[in-house]
Amino acid sequence: MVIAVTLIVSFAIRLTGDPAVMLAQGAGSVTEADLERIREALGLNQSFLAQYIGFLQGLVVGDFGRSFMGGTPVSDLIGRALPATLALAFASLFLSIVISIPLGIKAAVSRGRWPDQMIRIFSLIGLSFPNFWLAIMLVLVLSITFNLLPPSGMEGFSSFIMPAATMGIILTATNVRLVRTTMLDTLRSQYIMVARAKGLSNTVVLYKHALRNCSIPLITYFGLQFGGLLGGIVVVERVFNWPGLGTLAFEAVSARDYPVLQGVITVLSLMIISINLLVDIAYGLVDPRVRKE
Amino acid sequence: MTTTPALSVRSLSVNFGSNQVVKNLSFDVYPGKTTAIVGESGSGKSVTSLAIMRLVEYMNAEITSGTIRFYSDANDAQPQDLTQLSDKAMRKIRGKDIAMIFQEPMTSLNPVYTIGDQITEVLVLHEKLTKEAARVEAVKLLKLVRLADAEALLKRYPHQLSGGMRQRVMIAMALACRPKVLVADEPTTALDVTIQAQILTIMRDLQQELGMAVIFITHDMGVVAEMADQVVVMRHGEKVEEASVEEIFARAQHPYTQALLAAVPKLGSMQGEALPRMDPLVVLDGNIARTLGESRQQDTARIDAASVVEVENLVTRFDIRKGFFGGISHRVHAVENVSFNIFPGETLALVGESGSGKSTIGRTIQQLQESTSGTIRFGGRAVADMSRAEKMRLRQEVQYIFQDPFASLDPRKTVGFSIAEPIRTHGLLHGSKAIRQRVNQLLERVGLSADQAERYPHEFSGGQRQRVCIARALASKPKLIIADEALSALDVSIQAQIIHLLMELQQDEGLAYLFISHDMAVVEKMSHRVAVLHLGQVVELGERRAVFDSPQHSYTRKLLSAVPVADPTQRRERVLLQGDILSPIRKVGDEPQHLPLIQVATGHFVAQEESGAERLAS
Numbered sequence: 020m021v022i023a024v025t026l027i028v029s030f031a032i033r034l035t036g037d038p039a040v041m042l043a044q045g046a047g048s049v050t051e052a053d054l055e056r057i058r059e060a061l062g063l064n065q066s067f068l069a070q071y072i073g074f075l076q077g078l079v080v081g082d083f084g085r086s087f088m089g090g091t092p093v094s095d096l097i098g099r100a101l102p103a104t105l106a107l108a109f110a111s112l113f114l115s116i117v118i119s120i121p122l123g124i125k126a127a128v129s130r131g132r133w134p135d136q137m138i139r140i141f142s143l144i145g146l147s148f149p150n151f152w153l154a155i156m157l158v159l160v161l162s163i164t165f166n167l168l169p170p171s172g173m174e175g176f177s178s179f180i181m182p183a184a185t186m187g188i189i190l191t192a193t194n195v196r197l198v199r200t201t202m203l204d205t206l207r208s209q210y211i212m213v214a215r216a217k218g219l220s221n222t223v224v225l226y227k228h229a230l231r232n233c234s235i236p237l238i239t240y241f242g243l244q245f246g247g248l249l250g251g252i253v254v255v256e257r258v259f260n261w262p263g264l265g266t267l268a269f270e271a272v273s274a275r276d277y278p279v280l281q282g283v284i285t286v287l288s289l290m291i292i293s294i295n296l297l298v299d300i301a302y303g304l305v306d307p308r309v310r311k312e
Numbered sequence: 313m314t315t316t317p318a319l320s321v322r323s324l325s326v327n328f329g330s331n332q333v334v335k336n337l338s339f340d341v342y343p344g345k346t347t348a349i350v351g352e353s354g355s356g357k358s359v360t361s362l363a364i365m366r367l368v369e370y371m372n373a374e375i376t377s378g379t380i381r382f383y384s385d386a387n388d389a390q391p392q393d394l395t396q397l398s399d400k401a402m403r404k405i406r407g408k409d410i411a412m413i414f415q416e417p418m419t420s421l422n423p424v425y426t427i428g429d430q431i432t433e434v435l436v437l438h439e440k441l442t443k444e445a446a447r448v449e450a451v452k453l454l455k456l457v458r459l460a461d462a463e464a465l466l467k468r469y470p471h472q473l474s475g476g477m478r479q480r481v482m483i484a485m486a487l488a489c490r491p492k493v494l495v496a497d498e499p500t501t502a503l504d505v506t507i508q509a510q511i512l513t514i515m516r517d518l519q520q521e522l523g524m525a526v527i528f529i530t531h532d533m534g535v536v537a538e539m540a541d542q543v544v545v546m547r548h549g550e551k552v553e554e555a556s557v558e559e560i561f562a563r564a565q566h567p568y569t570q571a572l573l574a575a576v577p578k579l580g581s582m583q584g585e586a587l588p589r590m591d592p593l594v595v596l597d598g599n600i601a602r603t604l605g606e607s608r609q610q611d612t613a614r615i616d617a618a619s620v621v622e623v624e625n626l627v628t629r630f631d632i633r634k635g636f637f638g639g640i641s642h643r644v645h646a647v648e649n650v651s652f653n654i655f656p657g658e659t660l661a662l663v664g665e666s667g668s669g670k671s672t673i674g675r676t677i678q679q680l681q682e683s684t685s686g687t688i689r690f691g692g693r694a695v696a697d698m699s700r701a702e703k704m705r706l707r708q709e710v711q712y713i714f715q716d717p718f719a720s721l722d723p724r725k726t727v728g729f730s731i732a733e734p735i736r737t738h739g740l741l742h743g744s745k746a747i748r749q750r751v752n753q754l755l756e757r758v759g760l761s762a763d764q765a766e767r768y769p770h771e772f773s774g775g776q777r778q779r780v781c782i783a784r785a786l787a788s789k790p791k792l793i794i795a796d797e798a799l800s801a802l803d804v805s806i807q808a809q810i811i812h813l814l815m816e817l818q819q820d821e822g823l824a825y826l827f828i829s830h831d832m833a834v835v836e837k838m839s840h841r842v843a844v845l846h847l848g849q850v851v852e853l854g855e856r857r858a859v860f861d862s863p864q865h866s867y868t869r870k871l872l873s874a875v876p877v878a879d880p881t882q883r884r885e886r887v888l889l890q891g892d893i894l895s896p897i898r899k900v901g902d903e904p905q906h907l908p909l910i911q912v913a914t915g916h917f918v919a920q921e922e923s924g925a926e927r928l929a930s
Contacts (some may be wrong), residue, residue: 208419209414209415209416209419209420210419210420210421210422210423212362212367212370212414212420213412213414213420213421213422213482213485214422215367215370215406216365216367216406216407216411216412216414217406217407217411217433217434217437217485218403218404218405218406218407218408218434218437218438219403219407219433219437220403228422228425231424231425232422232423232424305424306423306424307423307424307426307469307471308423308469308471
């Protein structure tokens with residue numbers, strides 16, 4: 020899995036052009052000999068396969084190589100950016116789960132009546148926002164017009180609000196619908212009627228008996244969503260100038276900084292794989308039928 | 313007898329939107345007594361039970377008028393009217409004073425919580441017990457419903473329990489707060505007869521012990537005769553008759569009740585008769601119960617002719633793979649060494665409980681399922697030796713009717729198309745006009761009209777759909793029809809009509825039936841010979857009269873004694889049948905012992921019983 024991803028990325032990135040040319044830019048007149056020297060210093064004169072094998076050898080011992088720009092070890096760059104991205108990703112996912120579960124349940128319970136209609140309309144609007152547009156609008160209103168929140172950077176809690184809200188709102192729009200559908204299915208079950216017949220309150224019936232049964236499809240979906248979330252974060256990080264993997268990747272692409280980009284992609288794919296593993300573990304926790312005898 | 317009822321329903325009406333499903337219903341139920349509400353599908357009996365619990369509001373239905381008075385004791389001068397209570401006040405009564413048992417034990421327990429969690433929940437809620445005290449009480453309750461090993465059971469999840477055990481857990485849960493009124497909605501319908509007998513006995517004993525008033529909702533007149541004191545008969549949302557159980561069975565007043573009772577097959581009604589008997593149908597014509605047709609003997613079996621099908625030492629097993637590498641750890645021994653034959657015009661019944669392998673035998677004969685070993689012969693030729701063309705022809709001669717007529721018809725095709733399909737597939741007729749004529753003729757043959765060919769399955773009722781399935785089966789002019797629980801999903805009056813139709817077709821076309829069923833009373837009515845299956849093996853095989861009148865194998869006797877008889881005067885103190893249904897799943901290498909069949913009379917074979925020591929070991 021990791022091999023497949025890194026191989027494709029390493030290959031594709033080399034189609035974008037020669038990094039030596041980028042490096043040499045701004046240095047005034049450059050001769051072909053200068054370029055050749057740069058290539059040799061960066062190891063770009065070797066064949067693609069040799070470069071890739073070199074990258075893999077480094078990977079095994081946790082060495083991602085050095086950035087073409089300034090020579091900082093890639094692992095240092097990632098080490099600085101990763102916590103920022105993870106913090107943002109989990110904050111968005113958490114925000115979306117916390118909002119979408121009660122709203123989705125409310126929509127399911129009041130199916131066809133006005134709360135349901137309202138929630139579905141808002142969800143449709145949320146689905147129609149492009150994330151960068153929402154991000155820019157938030158900056159425009161909350162930072163520039165009312166000057167309530169810092170427009171960019173990562174300093175303190177207040178700087179989290181806008182980026183997390185941008186991602187969170189868009190995730191919530193889909194999640195609400197998902198929660199609503201799975202909840203409607205679950206509420207039709209006989210054991211829900213049995214729970215009501217016991218005299219349990221609505222809250223206990225919905226949040227104890229129904230929600231845990233909904234959680235299998237929900238966990239599956241939230242896990243899948245995490246991958247998409249990491250993709251979307253690149254754009255949002257850019258808008259808010261968030262010092263995370265997205266910004267790092269963006270800069271690496273602009274500069275054709277192969278080692279950095281390869282490193283970022285490898286880390287992202289490792290994260291997606293581990294999320295899938297966590298999802299499988301979570302199944303066992305919520306559903307006794309999945310557990311081994 | 314107390315004169316104060318526990319619950320008194322007056323002029324109750326329930327609506328689904330503008331559709332009134334319960335109309336002006338009144339009845340009482342007294343402490344320690346059982347009022348049964350009987351009716352066929354659509355009679356509003358289940359909605360009534362949910363209305364008493366005020367659960368209809370969660371199904372988008374509402375109580376539009378009437379009162380439901382609940383008397384907390386015999387001196388209660390101011391009973392609460394449940395229809396007027398707030399949701400909060402109602403929740404205090406639900407599960408505490410009035411509890412309910414539902415039909416489907418497989419789905420009525422929450423799969424993600426332990427049995428213990430689900431029982432203690434009620435006790436903590438209503439009795440304000442601590443967790444620990446509730447646990448102690450839960451153990452007592454599980455013992456009350458006669459579940460062994462109650463302590464360990466608390467920690468188990470519903471999927472680890474059999475249907476019968478789950479229903480007992482459900483009863484324990486309902487009885488947790490010693491309710492005054494118990495509403496039981498078809499509590500045993502989904503269970504095997506021996507398990508049903510256990511559950512009914514437990515319910516009756518506990519009712520005596522706790523002095524509960526029980527509202528028992530059912531479609532099964534046999535269960536009514538066993539359980540009820542008072543009977544309310546419902547039809548299309550209205551009460552058509554109410555009387556004591558003895559009155560209803562002896563002197564039913566309303567023609568609907570009369571027709572309903574006439575349709576119920578009664579176990580033992582064929583005693584002494586050699587052949588199946590086709591009884592006249594009692595149908596409701598307006599408001600008069602009319603008798604159609606005459607009683608006649610079904611002398612159709614041609615036992616001198618060659619068998620239609622012969623099954624010899626049939627074995628069908630399924631592998632169960634476990635673990636990452638998928639090694640076979642267990643096997644389902646669905647069919648073990650089964651042999652029988654069917655003559656033209658004969659009905660052979662395969663009876664047994666879940667896991668007895670009866671359906672697998674049917675599927676194996678129809679080549680829907682591969683056998684592990686053994687021979688199946690049609691017209692003397694083994695299926696294994698047949699060419700593809702011969703096997704194709706066999707599919708024409710053997711037809712299958714399934715339990716669920718809706719699921720076995722394509723919802724997007726007209727029934728005419730579905731009936732014509734086998735005619736086209738086997739190239740029996742050519743030209744659309746000829747095919748259409750044949751379809752029309754088949755529809756009329758099964759009691760439908762030719763102009764219904766253009767309609768879709770959802771436009772038909774359950775009984776009509778089963779008729780369409782029979783028409784489709786007849787389309788390819790089969791010699792053998794395998795009817796796999798084909799009557800089980802139907803209301804009794806419809807069931808009687810389909811039995812009538814099947815027997816008529818047998819008489820006219822000389823059809824042989826392999827009749828797979830768990831319903832002993834229907835089997836008694838219809839079949840010439842009976843094979844009783846247990847754990848994939850035939851334990852008794854013989855003429856129906858021999859098997860039913862003098863059952864030899866202990867399992868056959870157990871099965872027969874478990875069937876509730878639709879006659880309250882025959883109510884007997886039943887010995888409590890112990891134990892769950894045994895599982896046909898065994899470890900690899902642990903092969904079941906094949907029990908040799910011994911002929912006890914001409915054509916009557918009985919399996920040798922396993923000795924006690926061997927039983928314990930297995």
